Amino acid sequence: MIPAVHPRGTDVGGLLRYLFGPGKREEHTRPRLVAAWDGAGDLAEMQPANPSGRWYDVRRLSTLLEQPVRASRQPPAKTVWHCSIRDPSHRSGLDG
Known part of the structure; x- marks a missing residue:
């Protein structure tokens, strides 16, 4: 596995849209949530909708x-x- 920690930012929506x-360099194929916080509920319900395809x-x-x-009173x-994490042995991503 090859991790890449990207610079911190302030735009949650911007990162999600990306x-x-x-x-930008490689096509994002099959984007989906793979984890959430305790008590968040069903991942399928939080998955962003794709009505237009x-x-x-x-x-x-x-x-x-x-x-x-x-x-928060004093957010960071x-x-x-x-x-991002890349598995060089799998061309199509971490879960194949």
Whole structure:
């Protein structure tokens, strides 16, 4: 596995639009949630909808992820953290 920790940011929706979008260097194929926080509920219900077959609607998931930050009295300056992981033995991604 090859991890890549990306610079911290502030735009949850922007990261989600990127992750559920076409990508910049490599095509994002079959984007989906693979984990969530304790008590989040069913992952399938949080999965961004794709009604057009082209663009995913990440608004609901973005709102859910931003709630703790908005409720905080002193949120950190950069709340978005992204680590991509690549398995060089699998061309199509971690789960094949």
